[in-house]
Amino acid sequence: MTRTDMFSDTPTIRRVGSLRLRPEPDGGARVVDDSTFAAAQVNQAARILLEAPREPCAERDLVTPLASAAGCSPAEAAAPVARLLADLAAHGWVESS
């Protein structure tokens, strides 16, 4: 399996429609979910993932910008992205179809 085969190309991940973001000067964001009114401060990595398009996108589309922001390779970013997506899904802020 090549490095490029590590990430799914199938668009399945989407940010939920009820999420509102405000970018913060430190690169993170303030987040409010208007379906629950839960609010949080998130770091830059989470902001990058949450700013992904509202339409379903592929995992590759999320790994690449995060790797670029972190200054590492996509392969090195894969596991952290997967963990972060799991966290965000647990909050109900991203969903997979």
Next chain:
Amino acid sequence: MRDGMLAGLGVVFTGQEATVRTDEPGLANWLTVQGVPASMFEGVLSGREPAPSRAVAVPLDHGRLPSRRVLRDIFSRSSVLWIPLASLSTDPQVSRYGLEKFSEIDIRGCVAANRRIISQLRLARAEVHMTGPGTDLTIRLPEQLRLSSRTRPELLPDEHSTIGNYFEVAMSPTDPAGRVDTDLTVSGKLRTDSVLVARHRELTGARAGRFGAAAELAEKMRKCCPLYAWIRGNRFVDGFGPFTAGIHAASGPEYRGAVTEVAVGTGVLSADRVDWSLNCLLNEGAAGVRLGWATV
């Protein structure tokens, strides 16, 4: 009208049937002919009928009904949506217009809009701007923001709610004693497309007597709309020209032009479906910005 009304009530009462109760026989008959279950308050008030589990209360004349406290007690075990048309107009034609508008509004959409606006206000930094044709308002927000709005479409089994809360997110820069908030402030220019006057049913004495004059003044102002008002630090300072003295007289000396309410309307209706010439409760929540300067 029937389908929209029943759809809206279905959202509020989670699909269970609710009856409209009113004090105006003509309105009850009109609704019944339209296919909307309706009857008079009188049956419940006299004790001949038990209070229904779910009701839409549409008073047209508060003078015909017991006090709010008594009504609340009678309907204490009921789930009630209050549409107090009487607060703005006792005219049966206006009441029919109001209920027709209610039937055209997407209740779930309004509540969803309320939630979005609340979230945006929570995300805002020190201030928000509301702009549109002829309107440019800056609202400075306090650290603790108090909002009035409905964030859940469905009523609980013994819950009462007024229709206005469904169609707006409201803030109050001035308290009932006329004290202006220095933390929540509104300034800028507002294009005024209509002027509405509401009467609190429990208002008595000299203030209650001002409603008639205020209503006449509002009707004159509506005919001159759009008007362009200037607000500075929660006070209307310019723009109403010959109407200014009348506004101050109607509002009462304790207010001195103070802005008592800032609200964003979410009861979205097509512009061509709104009759801005009417003093109607349902026009209050039509999409846009509403500033209030006193409650009479």
